[in-house]
Amino acid sequence: MAKLYFRYGTMNSGKSIEVLRVAHNYEEQGKKVLLFTSVVDDRFGVGKVASRIGMQKNAIVVDDQLDMIKMAREEQPNCILVDEAQFLNKKQVGQLIDIVDDLNIPVIAYGLRADFLGQLFEGSNALIAVADTIEEIKTVCWYCDKKAIxxxxxxxxxxxxxxxxxxxxxxxxxxxxxxxxxxxxxxxxxxxx
Structure with a gap:
């Protein structure tokens, strides 16, 4: 049975490299992955999942017009990966739920939990509320050796x-x-x- 995973971490915790690693592992086994990223994040170009260490991969841009359910139904991937999931809205998270529950395709969403003021993003809030599994990707504080949150x-x-x-x-x-x-x-x- 497929599940919806939300893997969150702070900036610089390695979320994007993890997305790229998981995509590579599926594809190396000859399995199909749909890789989504938000239209909001354009640091490396719209539609790019990129890591600070230089790896990158093209992704499908999630905007208000994209029907992820229809795309998943047509493409029948083994897994769906979402980078920058904090920028999703409730409706888009609802589409991910339908993909998991109705199409039995696992979805792994990666993103920030909260903004620079400690407030939840809309997408993160929705994912925390409905994800089957919530996992933290950890890193250390810039100024000391404690866990960064x-x-x-x-x-x-x-x-x-x-x-x-x-x-x-x-x-x-x-x-x-x-x-x-x-x-x-x-x-x-x-x-x-």
Whole structure:
């Protein structure tokens, strides 16, 4: 029986390399994978799943017009992988549920749990609510050796604690941090303003 998996982690935890690794493993066995990514993330070009270590693969762009159920029904993949799943909306997560439950195709969605202010993204919130299995991809804090659980937005190396929820960026814009280091830097920033 197929399941819906949500694998989340902070920025720089290796989510995209994991997506590429899983896709490679399926394809190496002669199995078919549908790889989806959000239209929102254009860091490496729209429709690209790319890792910071240089690996990349073309993906199907998820936007409001894409019918993932129809595509899955027509393509009959062995597995569906979704990168940047935090950017999905509830309706799109509903499509993933239907793919798992009605078409019996496993779906593994990868993404951030929360934004730079610690607020859940719509897609992550929906996936946490309905996924059969929720797994954390771990990494360490930028400033200490504790487990990173937060994404801290930075501008010119300084922490930023205001702005729009979505700002596409990589190492130049975000660092993974533990809750304690996040709180300490937030306190310093508020004291300085």
């Amino acid at each position: 937060m994404n801290m937005r930075c501008k010119d190396g300084d922490p930023v604690f205001h702005g729009e929820q979505i700002q596409i960026g990589g190492n130049e814009s975000y660092v993974p941090v533990c809750r304690k280091c996040y709180a300490a830097r937030r306190k310093q920033a508020l004291a300085g303003s």
